[in-house]
Amino acid sequence: MSKQQKTASSPKGLVFAKRNYQLFLLSIAVVAVGFMLMTGTSDIYSFTKITLAPLVVVAGFALGVVAILAKPKKSGDS
Template identity: 35%
Template sequence: MGKQKEKETSKPTFVFGKKNYKWMFIGLAIIALGFILMSGGGSDDPNVFNPEIFSWRRIRLAPMLVLIGFAIQIYAILLSPEKD
């Protein structure tokens, strides 16, 4: 009976379950995509203005994706860690 208790106590337990980590990676990927879409649009010459910096993709889409990614992260943390 002592060996059985040792096996039970030596088993590692994680704070989050498999489902939580899956949602966390999805949220991370969406955040990374948002930051990638937000990058660029600059100009090599400081005397030349590039209006592409104010495109719909950089002003609306990318920040929205970042916020959605953070919301998914919050959902993943609050999700009940059921055993899968």
């Protein structure tokens, strides 16, 4: 296989590059934080549970989409 056909940023056998996996793990953590913000029994109608937590969860899912669609940088680019 020639050098042009190999992807420099993704090891053999992996679908995405290391950065994609890091972003995806970060998105999972952000979604988890959003769900933790929704938990609890005190004051169901607080700003945190009604507004902030859903926004954090949606931001986590958006980051997951970015992680999937982000193209890996080439090894020559800095």
